[in-house]
Amino acid sequence: MSAENDKTRPHSAEYFGAERDYLWNADFLDLLARRLDLRAVERAADIGCGVGHWSALLYPRLAAEAQIVGVDREPRHLVGYVDRMRAIADTRMEAIACDANRLPFADRSFDLATCQTLLLHLRDPAAALAEMIRIVEPGGLVLCAEPNNLVARLPFSGQMGEEAVERLLRLSELAWRQALGRARLGKGEEFVGERLPGLFAGLGLQDVRVWLSDKTHPSIPPHSSPGEIANAQAWERWRAEGVGPYDRNEMRTNVLASGGSEEFFDSAWRDFVDGAAAGDERGWSAAGGVLLYVVAGRRPRA
Numbered sequence: 001m002s003a004e005n006d007k008t009r010p011h012s013a014e015y016f017g018a019e020r021d022y023l024w025n026a027d028f029l030d031l032l033a034r035r036l037d038l039r040a041v042e043r044a045a046d047i048g049c050g051v052g053h054w055s056a057l058l059y060p061r062l063a064a065e066a067q068i069v070g071v072d073r074e075p076r077h078l079v080g081y082v083d084r085m086r087a088i089a090d091t092r093m094e095a096i097a098c099d100a101n102r103l104p105f106a107d108r109s110f111d112l113a114t115c116q117t118l119l120l121h122l123r124d125p126a127a128a129l130a131e132m133i134r135i136v137e138p139g140g141l142v143l144c145a146e147p148n149n150l151v152a153r154l155p156f157s158g159q160m161g162e163e164a165v166e167r168l169l170r171l172s173e174l175a176w177r178q179a180l181g182r183a184r185l186g187k188g189e190e191f192v193g194e195r196l197p198g199l200f201a202g203l204g205l206q207d208v209r210v211w212l213s214d215k216t217h218p219s220i221p222p223h224s225s226p227g228e229i230a231n232a233q234a235w236e237r238w239r240a241e242g243v244g245p246y247d248r249n250e251m252r253t254n255v256l257a258s259g260g261s262e263e264f265f266d267s268a269w270r271d272f273v274d275g276a277a278a279g280d281e282r283g284w285s286a287a288g289g290v291l292l293y294v295v296a297g298r299r300p301r302a
């Protein structure tokens with residue numbers, strides 16, 4: 001069943017497997033913490049916190065005895081959030097079910113409002129950002145880790161030079177149409193990371209800074225590192241369950257919404273599914289670059 005239509009599956013649950021433990025390089029996060037002086041943060045809110053992957057990485061880099069509040073519209077995720085955060089020594093943490101567009105906090109309640117891969121799912125990311133700005137104090141930090149996932153969907157591999165140009169173009173068109181159609185249907189922009197610096201500035205944030213995560217997801221068969229194994233297993237799981245990138249109904253709906261024809265979708269989908277299987281069989285490798293932007297800005301003091 002399409003994840004979009006499967007109301008029993010909490011939002012994004014298919015992306016919370018072991019592979020999510022390999023989203024960042026720890027030393028890059030240390031550098032980020034130094035650049036942004038995260039040690040000074042005593043009150044933090046993680047919006048769209050899911051089961052706590054981002055909070056768990058940030059928390060040890062905040063002030064000793066910092067308080068963190070995880071917010072998600074899926075109460076079922078919050079159970080996992082609390083479990084994950086409790087596993088960190090001496091955590092001062094709370095978990096609250098609510099919508100990112102209506103946060104139940106007074107103005108200026110936090111030093112840091114943050115999110116990771118939330119805004120790409122929202123019809124109106126600016127409204128959620130405005131809420132994040134509202135809840136931080138003057139001089140407080142808004143920090144978003146959001147991707148351009150369109151790039152992750154393009155057919156890059158170490159063997160592209162051997163492929164038929166027509167096939168690569170069809171797969172690229174599939175990626176563009178799915179991302180644009182999804183946005184037109186109000187399900188969010190997979191490429192929202194490209195828009196964030198402008199949104200930050202437009203909403204009045206100052207000292208806007210933009211970086212890229214330095215993590216890639218290389219695929220070097222026969223996949224010996226733990227991160228590679230987790231990623232390869234995630235792709236197998238998505239394929240077997242027909243979810244995530246293998247959610248055919250979801251892709252078809254999005255492609256049609258961008259003006260693609262049924263005929264185009266059928267042929268491009270075949271290219272995608274058959275091509276992935278062929279690549280696996282032939283042991284193709286990839287450097288696995290992605291664009292995960294880190295955008296930070298401060299609420300003006302005045």
Ligand SMILES: C[S@@+](CC[C@H](N)C(=O)[O-])C[C@H]1O[C@@H](n2cnc3c(N)ncnc32)[C@H](O)[C@@H]1O
Nearest residue numbers: 011012048049050053072073074099100116117
């Ligand atoms: C891709 S997950 C990211 C979770 C977590 N930030 C992480 O990086 O592991 C997106 C999360 O946003 C939540 N979400 C989606 N729309 C939301 C909304 N309108 N308000 C609050 N949370 C939302 C989903 O339930 C899900 O947990």
